[in-house]
Amino acid sequence: MARVGAVIVLMTILAALVGPWVVPYDPADQVLADRLARPSMRHPLGLDELGRDVLSRVLAGARISLLVGLFVVAASAGIGTILGSVAGYYGGWIDELISRIIDILMAFPGILLAIALVAVLGPSLTNVVVALASIGWVGYARLVRGQVLRAREFEFVQAARALGAPVTRVIGLHVLPTVLAAVVVQASLGMAGAIIAEASLSFLGLGVQPPTASWGTMLAGGRAHLLDAPHLTILPGVAIALLVLGFNFLGDGLRDALDPQRPHH
Amino acid sequence: MPVVYDRPAMWRYLARRLLLTIPVLVGVATLVFLLIHLVPGDPAQSMLGEGAAPQEVAALRSRLGLDQPLPVQFGRFISGLVRGDLGTSLRTGEPVAASIASRMPATAELAIAAMVVALLIAVPLGVAAAVWKGTFVDHSAMTLALVGISIPNFWLGPMMAILFAIRLGWLPVSGRGTIAHLVLPSVTLGAALAAILARMTRASLLEELRELYVTASRARGASRARAVWCHAFRNSLVPVVTIVGLQFGSLLTGAIITETIFSWPGVGRLLIQSINFRDYPMVQGCILLIAITYVMINLVTDLVYGWLDPRIRLA
Numbered sequence: 001m002a003r004v005g006a007v008i009v010l011m012t013i014l015a016a017l018v019g020p021w022v023v024p025y026d027p028a029d030q031v032l033a034d035r036l037a038r039p040s041m042r043h044p045l046g047l048d049e050l051g052r053d054v055l056s057r058v059l060a061g062a063r064i065s066l067l068v069g070l071f072v073v074a075a076s077a078g079i080g081t082i083l084g085s086v087a088g089y090y091g092g093w094i095d096e097l098i099s100r101i102i103d104i105l106m107a108f109p110g111i112l113l114a115i116a117l118v119a120v121l122g123p124s125l126t127n128v129v130v131a132l133a134s135i136g137w138v139g140y141a142r143l144v145r146g147q148v149l150r151a152r153e154f155e156f157v158q159a160a161r162a163l164g165a166p167v168t169r170v171i172g173l174h175v176l177p178t179v180l181a182a183v184v185v186q187a188s189l190g191m192a193g194a195i196i197a198e199a200s201l202s203f204l205g206l207g208v209q210p211p212t213a214s215w216g217t218m219l220a221g222g223r224a225h226l227l228d229a230p231h232l233t234i235l236p237g238v239a240i241a242l243l244v245l246g247f248n249f250l251g252d253g254l255r256d257a258l259d260p261q262r263p264h265h
Numbered sequence: 266m267p268v269v270y271d272r273p274a275m276w277r278y279l280a281r282r283l284l285l286t287i288p289v290l291v292g293v294a295t296l297v298f299l300l301i302h303l304v305p306g307d308p309a310q311s312m313l314g315e316g317a318a319p320q321e322v323a324a325l326r327s328r329l330g331l332d333q334p335l336p337v338q339f340g341r342f343i344s345g346l347v348r349g350d351l352g353t354s355l356r357t358g359e360p361v362a363a364s365i366a367s368r369m370p371a372t373a374e375l376a377i378a379a380m381v382v383a384l385l386i387a388v389p390l391g392v393a394a395a396v397w398k399g400t401f402v403d404h405s406a407m408t409l410a411l412v413g414i415s416i417p418n419f420w421l422g423p424m425m426a427i428l429f430a431i432r433l434g435w436l437p438v439s440g441r442g443t444i445a446h447l448v449l450p451s452v453t454l455g456a457a458l459a460a461i462l463a464r465m466t467r468a469s470l471l472e473e474l475r476e477l478y479v480t481a482s483r484a485r486g487a488s489r490a491r492a493v494w495c496h497a498f499r500n501s502l503v504p505v506v507t508i509v510g511l512q513f514g515s516l517l518t519g520a521i522i523t524e525t526i527f528s529w530p531g532v533g534r535l536l537i538q539s540i541n542f543r544d545y546p547m548v549q550g551c552i553l554l555i556a557i558t559y560v561m562i563n564l565v566t567d568l569v570y571g572w573l574d575p576r577i578r579l580a
Contacts, residue, residue, distance in 0.1 A: 103285075104292030109559040110518035113296075116552045119540040120303045196417050200522055203419045204537055219419055223526075226427050233427070237420030245415035252411075 002253020008246030016066050019059030027052060027060040027213045036229040046231045049221055054232065057213035058239050064214045065195045065243060068129055072194040073187050075133035080140025081183060085171050087141065088148030098141065105138045111197050118206045128207045132197050136190065143186055147179035154178070181258035188251035192244045199240050215240045278571050286564050293560065297553045298342045301545050302335075312355055312543045325355075329546070351553070352546035356539070361550035365532055369554075371441055372531035375454060375523065376516040378447050380509065382455035383462055388505075390459075391466025396493060398471060406463065413460030418519055422453040422526040439528040454523040458512050462505065469504045473497035503573055510566025514559035 020027075025043075031051035039046040045054035087098040105113065117131035148171075151157055157174045165173075201207035202216025210217060215236040222232030301308050309326040310317065326332050329352070330341055345351065351361035394406040426449060430438040437446050473479065474497050482492045521533030528534070532551055539547035 100288060100292070103289050104296065107289045107293050107560045107563075108296075108556050109514040112518045112521075112552060112555055112559075115518075115521065115536070115540070116297070116300055116548070117303070119548050120300050120545070122305065192415070199417055200419060203417075204522065204525060206540065216419070219423070223423060226423055227431055230427050233420070233423045237417065237424065240420065241412070241416045244417070245412060248411055248415055 001249045002257065005246045005249025005251075005253060008242055009250055012062055012243050012246065013066060015059055016062035019062065020056070023053070023056045023059060025053035025056045027056040028211045029053070036225060036232075038229075039231060045235050046229070048218070048232050049225055049229070052213075054218075054235060057218060058215070058235055060213040061215040061218060061236060062239065062243070064125070064208055064212065065198060065240070068125070068132070068198040069191040069194040069247075071129045072132040072136055072198075073190045075129070076136030076190060077140050077183055077187050078137075079133070080137035080142075081144050081176070081179075083137065084141035084144025085148045085175060085179075088145040089152060089167070089171055089175065095145070099145070102138050102142055105135060106142075108135070111135070111200060114197060114201065115204070115206060118201060123201075123206045123209055125208050125212070128198055128201050131201075132194055136194065139190070140183060140186060143182055144179050147182055148175055151175045151178045185251055185255045185258060188247055188254055192247035192251065195240065195244055195247070275572065279568060282564065282567055282571070286560060289560055290557065293556045294343060294346060294553065295339075297549050297556070298339055300549055300552070301329075301331075304545070308545060312545060346553075351550040354539070354544055354547045356542045356544045356547070361546050364535065364547065365550050365554050368530060368532045368535050371529060372517070372520055372524070372533060374441075374447070375450055375520055375529055375531060376513065378451035379453075379455035379458065379516055379519075379523075380513060382451045383458040384509070386455070386459035387462030388466055390463040392470060392493075392498065394463070394467040395470035395474065403467075407467070410460040410463045413456050413463075416456065418453050418457060419522050419526060421456055422449065422523060425449050425453060426526075441529055450523050450527045450529050453526065454516060454519050457519070458516065461512060462508060465508050466501065466505055469501040470497055473501040476500075503570075506573070507566060507570050510562060510569065513566075514562050517555050517559060 029052060031047065033051065034047050035049055035051040037043060037047040037051075043053050043055065045058065048054055048057065083098050087095040108116075111132075113135045114128075114131040117134060118127050121127040121130065152175065154174075157170060160170050160174050198207055199214070199216035199219070202214040203220045204216075205220065208214035208217055218236040219233060219240075222229070222236070225232050304311050307322065307326070309322045309329065309331055313321055313325060323332075330338050333341070349362050351365070353359065354361055354364055357364065390406045390410065394403040397403050426438050429436045429449060436448050437443075438449075440446055470493075474493070476497070479492050479497050482496050483489070487495075517533075520529075520531060521536060523529065524531045524534040525537050532554065536548060536551035536555075539545075539551065
């Protein structure tokens with residue numbers, strides 16, 4: 001399953017990278033006379049409500065999805081790992097403070113806080129990344145805090161401290177490598193979550209703004225044409241589901257491979 | 266076990282869990298209060314639009330108390346909150362609390378229906394996967410579950426609408442009123458949860474099936490079906506019940522999208538409409554209500570779990 005996931009993810013990355021060079025249409029070019037045209041030889045996935053080539057837009061959307069996922073996961077994992085290790089390593093009031101902030105942010109279900117943040121900051125791609133990262137780091141911080149609490153007691157960590165190594169060296173060189181596997185698994189599953197979240201926000205009109213192509217905005221645009229042009233809704237949805245499934249497979253596989261305590265299938 | 270009747274331990278657990286909820290609620294309220302101050306520029310100007318006259322903007326700023334110092338604004342917000350006063354909608358002029366309250370039954374109805382749908386799909390699927398572990402049934406069920414988690418509800422909804430409402434004409438596309446109206450939204454909302462619960466049910470039942478009491482009942486001559494249903498299945502439900510509680514809150518956010526797709530007149534749709542109109546008091550009210558409901562459901566889940574499982578409250 002992990003291999004299937006890796007193949008899906010790699011294919012999508014490849015399509016996003018070379019796709020725009022292969023497909024002869026600009027994702028923003030409009031041919032209003034042919035709007036809502038069904039798939040044909042010239043336009044394998046048809047045209048949308050403004051006469052734009054759906055295949056070009058699906059490929060352009062792949063770039064947006066992957067980029068948003070990458071930025072959100074990198075920011076969330078970075079912030080979460082730093083705050084989680086500080087909380088876990090130092091304990092005391094700083095742990096108490098970070099843990100209470102985590103508790104409060106965890107009290108918001110799913111992407112509600114992201115919706116709230118984008119609602120006030122205004123809809124845009126940057127604000128989507130900011131909003132998703134500002135809730136995304138919490139999961140990593142909690143995970144890393146727990147792992148660091150455990151790692152702090154390892155003998156080689158205590159030995160490094162006893163030898164007088166500076167805190168940054170102890171955390172960076174001795175503690176963090178022990179939590180890396182868990183963070184990588186979380187990041188793979190986090191990509192899936194970020195991609196769905198971006199598409200959700202864009203679908204609600206709170207994310208990527210037209211004319212930029214995003215799978216979420218394409219689905220929103222297709223809603224008015226369920227009857228006369230279902231291909232507008234079917235294809236971006238398949239693209240989202242496939243990529244998310246790919247990252248979920250990959251995450252599940254990595255978890256099985258990297259966690260020595262779990263039985264291998 | 267004598268600890269089951271250990272009332273002081275249960276009360277201590279109850280008190281500790283309730284006390285832990287207070288800072289979370291205060292934090293949630295503070296964040297929601299601060300939201301309006303994250304609006305770039307002047308929130309009053311933003312709500313009225315760029316073309317609004319300066320007098321109008323000043324009047325709105327004063328009406329919302331935005332011209333007061335921050336601590337005063339916060340004090341007013343909290344005291345209003347305690348009295349159930351969340352301000353007035355800029356769009357309709359109605360009290361925010363009353364507008365939300367009138368939409369609550371629709372959201373609750375949708376969330377409960379989605380939970381029922383999720384359980385009806387997940388439990389048989391999870392049990393079948395566990396009982397026939399490693400077989401074709403197991404692999405199919407778990408692949409189906411992973412697909413279910415990966416399919417976004419804003420795609421599943423329109424797809425089902427195309428099939429069941431437009432092509433087959435069996436169900437209405439949108440609106441609320443009859444049971445038929447509830448089918449598509451609740452399946453859309455419940456599908457992802459069904460997938461999570463199916464995986465959970467499978468894992469939990471597999472764990473119970475490995476326990477000695479199951480082997481013992483088989484040794485006493487109980488049939489496999491009896492060992493599964495009468496012994497392992499009941500015990501395997503405890504963690505599933507917890508997940509049901511914890512996931513109920515996530516249904517509230519899923520409802521935001523589902524309500525938008527099917528024009529379901531609930532709190533989620535009200536939130537999105539209010540965001541589009543920059544009706545910030547209503548946005549704050551909806552976010553606050555959804556978050557508080559989520560915290561409360563989690564609290565009740567924890568308490569029920571503590572009551573079901575003495576190890577939790579003694580920890």
